[in-house]
Amino acid sequence: MSRIATFNSPLLLGFDHFERVLDRISKTSPEGYPPYNIEQVDETRLRITLAVAGFAMSDLSVAVEDNQLVIRGRQAEEEGTRVYIHRGIGARQFQRAFVLAEGIEVEGAELESGLLHIDITRRQPETRIRAIPIRVPVQEEV
Template sequence: MSRLTTFNSPLLLGFDHFERVLDRISKTSPEGYPPYNIEQVDDSRLRITLAVAGFAMSDLSVAIEDNQLVIRGRQADDGAERVFIHRGIGARQFQRAFVLAEGIEVEGASLERGLLHVDLYRRQPETRVRTVAIRVPAGEEG
């Protein structure tokens, strides 16, 4: 039984990994916490900014896992030490993942005034031309 896919054309060879990436993207949570921006800084640089007010640098982690940029935040629960009359500021954990295209590299991350900035760099692909020799089997010279 054959399966119809987005990349169904016989001219698209080896693009099955894109199908898996699209499946992974469609399964990500649509939750909007924390809010974020994606900004194009210049032709080859991007910046992802997450609003992480209340999180210390030690509460945050930025990792690359299988071509995904994964940002996690987890605050220590200090509820036992303090008595709240009203608690409107949530201290919930989060995980936000971004699928990275081939050639995108993470340059670094910084925390500034409650905003976590993750800077990305897109390497410019090298233009390569390679000639493939055509061989004729022995005895079939023509």
């Protein structure tokens, strides 16, 4: 299946990296574990909340890799001789990634009652106006 380039207009200069981001998003697994919410706190702040019940702080990692927020969870293998009659609570690992737009900054993360909260902020871009001088080429005398 071939894809039509989204940003192939000659009026969109330098947007080829967005095409790569869209490709990366389309290849992301649609798996829903762990479940999460994205909440708009105010005009410039968002909060991502992941349900990570059963994970200790040492089992979780939050990192910004290139332009992605990557959350990983990996529980240590149980040492012991527990015999389960039924095991419905899985101790599975996960990786959840969110692509961050330019200007988005991760403020911090907090683990509270089995919920991992990650606060992010969108910086307000400065308006930049710059005049470009127009030159007249120097003509050689014949």
